[in-house]
Amino acid sequence: MKSWNVILGVDVSKLTLDIACAERSIYIQIENNSKGFDVFKKWCKSHGIDLKETLVVLEYTGGYEYRFLQFCAAKSIPYCRVPGLEIKQSMGMVRGKSDKADSFRIAEYGEDKRNRLAPSKPLDDNVLKLKGLLSFRKRLVRDNAGLKSTEKERQHMYPVKQSDKIVRICTAKIKANEKFIVQVEQEIRELIKGNEKMLLNYRIITSIKGIGEVNGWMTIAYTENFTSFTDARAYGVYVGVIPFGHGSGTSIKGRPRVSHLANKELKSELNQAAKAAITYDKEMHDYAERKLKNKDYRLVLNNVKFKLILRMFSLVKRGEMYVENYNRAA
Numbered sequence: 001m002k003s004w005n006v007i008l009g010v011d012v013s014k015l016t017l018d019i020a021c022a023e024r025s026i027y028i029q030i031e032n033n034s035k036g037f038d039v040f041k042k043w044c045k046s047h048g049i050d051l052k053e054t055l056v057v058l059e060y061t062g063g064y065e066y067r068f069l070q071f072c073a074a075k076s077i078p079y080c081r082v083p084g085l086e087i088k089q090s091m092g093m094v095r096g097k098s099d100k101a102d103s104f105r106i107a108e109y110g111e112d113k114r115n116r117l118a119p120s121k122p123l124d125d126n127v128l129k130l131k132g133l134l135s136f137r138k139r140l141v142r143d144n145a146g147l148k149s150t151e152k153e154r155q156h157m158y159p160v161k162q163s164d165k166i167v168r169i170c171t172a173k174i175k176a177n178e179k180f181i182v183q184v185e186q187e188i189r190e191l192i193k194g195n196e197k198m199l200l201n202y203r204i205i206t207s208i209k210g211i212g213e214v215n216g217w218m219t220i221a222y223t224e225n226f227t228s229f230t231d232a233r234a235y236g237v238y239v240g241v242i243p244f245g246h247g248s249g250t251s252i253k254g255r256p257r258v259s260h261l262a263n264k265e266l267k268s269e270l271n272q273a274a275k276a277a278i279t280y281d282k283e284m285h286d287y288a289e290r291k292l293k294n295k296d297y298r299l300v301l302n303n304v305k306f307k308l309i310l311r312m313f314s315l316v317k318r319g320e321m322y323v324e325n326y327n328r329a330a
Helices: 034-046 066-074 084-090 099-112 125-157 165-193 196-206 213-222 232-239 264-280 282-291 297-318
Strands: 006-012 016-021 026-031 054-059 079-082 243-248 252-258
Touching: 006 099, 016 034, 016 099, 026 034, 026 099, 034 066, 054 099, 066 079, 079 084, 079 099, 084 099, 125 165, 125 213, 165 196, 165 213, 196 213, 196 297, 213 264, 232 264, 232 297, 264 282, 264 297, 282 297
Parallel strands: 006 054, 054 079
Antiparallel strands: 006 016, 016 026, 243 252
């Protein structure tokens, strides 16, 4: 692991970046744009900070950090993105909050973990675009679900006529959103089709029974085309299908259970994939039948989800399509 001369903590917001070095007790706030990045370079130069020997530590913020990360990538500045919850839980008891204080706390986290932190991989523009499209598609789908619920309740509660304004508006918006969803999905297909590596991995994982189009898109996006997770178990922990022990001393002897710290959206989609696999995949169907004799359905479903993850990672690693050749011994 490389030894960094300087660790900088960055608290990211929409308009500004708060940057601190805990070791030297120095701090600056800059604009989150090109003008601010020039100020940042001058500030580093004035304090004798060699950016190529510096590790920038910052949180995932869902998009506000991307402009700064593109600047770091263009200038070959190493950076490491860390989940905000991990930083928060590492702080211990904390009182008060401000952007300046948060930047110092992130810097202190980087100092404490400097021997463990490794630079993040450069951003893939195709993955970023895919995540953006999936996020917008989710918003349209949820919007339609709310509108359909409103329309249904309206029709149930009142003697709705054909000229009812609320129903007419809901119906029009639902139809419009459905057209937009089709357009977004087509854009996603074109994006994957235009990237050879994405297309290959997408075809491999969707050859598995139960893994459909949406599951395929989301897996490609959140594994960053199978580059951001080292193995299936690491991804299983991220999705929330790996159980952890729950015991302490002689009084607490709970059963192993999955953690709530997971990507619930991915887990929900994988839930549907597991149900489809149990229905249409002979191996999964026979496995579920055997286990359901003495196991809870939710536990069996969770095991099937992990089996699907194992299949995806195994096939992608070998570069092979899924072939059904299951023959159960008599």
